[in-house]
Amino acid sequence: MRPDPVVLVHGAWAGAWVWERLTPRLDAAGLETLALDLPGSGEDRTPAAEVSLERYVARIADALARLGRPASLVAHSGGGVVASAAAEAMPDRVARIAYVAGMMLPDGMTFAELIAQGREQDPDAAGIGPHLVWSDDRLTSRVPGPAARAIFFHDCDEADARAAAARLTPQAERGRAVRAALTPARFGRVPRLYVEACHDRAVVPALQRRMCALVPGAARAVLPTGHAPQLSAPRRLAAALLPFLAPGTPLAASAAGAPDHDSSAAA
Template sequence: MPAPHIVLIHGAWQGSWAFAAWQPLLEAAGWQVHAVDLPGNDRSPERAADAHLRGYTRHVRELLARLDAPAVVVGHSGGGMTASQVAEAAPGRVRALVYLAGMMLPDGASYGDVIAQCRAADPGFAYDGVDPHLQWDAARGASRVPAEAALALFLHDCEPAAARRAAARLCAQPETGRSMRNRLSAGRFGSVPRVYVECLRDRSVLLPLQRRMQALAPGARRISLDCGHVPQLACPQALTAALLPVLDDLPLAPLPRHAAAP
């Protein structure tokens, strides 16, 4: 049986490099790994005009169409919105959706809506996220995350040298690629099995926000990891060991037997 496909979608200010520490573990476990670079990000800044949910979705769909079988699609952080929209657009090409501290939002909702709901439910809920630290271009059309903010909010539990390398790689992010709302239906997006990997020590997408998203878009299998916002760098072995058995257990076509996580 051919090795199964897994497509990895990065979040804001990142690129395919965000999965470099995890990719070898997935490959050792028998997966064909496809880490994408979304248009307008990192390796393709000249494609800023395509840096929006429609452009991101088209980019990933084109990759899925080239594969010889449907794939598991993973969205990290803001990449979760693209993963959801891809499942809506091409549910037959998506075996399952996996959200790594990802934005798993219901139809028509924005991440700001989720923040507002958490504040309304708990007036003491304090959340600013990374926004106060962002550096903007002159037109306020794209932002960057300073390295010190990334180290404090995204990468605080990663190995220090690896964290510094990742912080230095963060790129400009077109605002059109952050201000997005999914358009989803029960018959298409809702037909695809989902897994939510929540990160208990996340300082960027706080746990109450992750739990609120799971409540707003119910039906995902939950995995809890004791880590910050970037499990694929902070604890890739633990992520692999926790996720692959869950994928095996989902109501999918049988997967090839995978190797034990290192």
């Protein structure tokens, strides 16, 4: 049976480009992939004041309509909240969700609230927050290059880290400080995989494990990477995702063992 297509959902300050090293590996395994820019992110020019979680979910709904059948969602970082909300809105069209160092938050919780709890035990749980530079109207934030390289891309090759940091764009706060209303009858019935990045400095491992405890039922994989394994270790990430996204499908050579552009720290 043909595996479900895959919609890739980026996190804050990023865009569809963040998946460029992963999608060829999923494609090689026979998966149809679609990486999208959320409203106001990447190359999308939606004004920051018009961005919302509802518009994010509508963008995913449009992607699912174009595909014409149920699809898996692979969500990185803050894209996890978007994927959860999409599953709640469309449980018959979201086949499964894989969270990559993602915000798999429980009903009604924001990531800021999770951080506030985590900082009681670990000051590093604040992640990128203290480094953000805000617009005068507080509608958007941006990540300075040195902070992006140190916190998001520290396990990438230096040239790759600099290139990725340069591609980050301002993030609408109306799309970042969001909470999803989730129910067991809808979101709760969608199969989930959590891919933990155990050297993550943005969503620190203790917070990743806390989310798995707060939203039980997800399968789990652990990678020895930083926050963006799709950039630093795409081969390893593909190998972790494929058994969940396409059960019974043999791993393509490019996912299972062929050389790729993984950094030496994570390959």
